[in-house]
Amino acid sequence: xxxxxxxxxxxxxxxxxxxxxxxxxxxxxxxxxxxxxxxxxxxxxxxxxxxxxxxxxxxxxxxxxxxxxxxxxxxxxxxxxxxxxxxxxxxxxxxxxxxxxxxxxxxxxxxxxxxxxxxxxxxxxxxxxxxxxxxxxxxxxxxxxxxxxxxxxxxx
Numbered sequence: 001x002x003x004x005x006x007x008x009x010x011x012x013x014x015x016x017x018x019x020x021x022x023x024x025x026x027x028x029x030x031x032x033x034x035x036x037x038x039x040x041x042x043x044x045x046x047x048x049x050x051x052x053x054x055x056x057x058x059x060x061x062x063x064x065x066x067x068x069x070x071x072x073x074x075x076x077x078x079x080x081x082x083x084x085x086x087x088x089x090x091x092x093x094x095x096x097x098x099x100x101x102x103x104x105x106x107x108x109x110x111x112x113x114x115x116x117x118x119x120x121x122x123x124x125x126x127x128x129x130x131x132x133x134x135x136x137x138x139x140x141x142x143x144x145x146x147x148x149x150x151x152x153x154x155x156x
Contacts (some may be wrong), residue, residue: 001075004026008078014096015081016038016041016042016081018079019034019038019075019079019081020041021069022074022075022078022079023072023075026075026078026146027028028071028072028075033057033061033063033065033068033069034062034068034072036040036051036057036060036061036100037057037064037068037069037072040053040056040057040060041053041076041081041082041153044096044118045096046092046095047085047094047095047096048093048094048096049092049093050066050069050070050073050092053069053094054066054069055074056086059067077094080098080148081096081097082094082095082096082097082098083095083098083101084109084139084141085104085139085140085142085146086105086142087104087106087113087142088106088108088142088144095139098139100117100139101118101121101139102107102115102117102118102121102139102141103114103115103116103120103121103124103138103139103140103141103143104115104142104143105142105143105145105147106142106143106145107144107147107150108144108145108146109146109147109150110147110149110150112149112150113140116141116143118130119148121138121141122138124136124141125138125139
């Protein structure tokens with residue numbers, strides 16, 4: 001099979017293929033629990049909390065321990081396969097396979113969440129850098145307010 005004939009499953013697995021070696025380099029073993037976590041993560045598109053990951057893994061293997069999940073997430077963040085951030089309620093979340101740094105708009109009324117683009121994050125980072133000499137971590141930008149739907153409903 002040529003590289004252009006790879007299956008969709010091969011393409012999805014590709015970003016995760018180096019994880020066993022990354023874990024070993026950091027003194028962690030490639031265990032069935034870690035393999036299961038990678039399997040679960042590879043099926044997620046977007047954001048997920050650590051607690052949700054533990055529960056998803058426990059549905060497949062009740063012996064999954066939270067410490068293994070969180071230690072593995074730390075390594076996965078180092079290599080760029082996940083990126084942690086915080087929701088408006090303060091809960092830590094992980095963005096799986098983040099393509100670009102982004103923030104979030106959170107509606108305090110209905111709970112809707114919208115992503116802020118990389119360019120918008122860059123503008124916020126630049127604003128605080130230029131006006132306050134403060135380096136903002138763009139992955140942690142969550143702005144709480146009211147979405148367009150809630151604003152329209154309140155004006156009606």
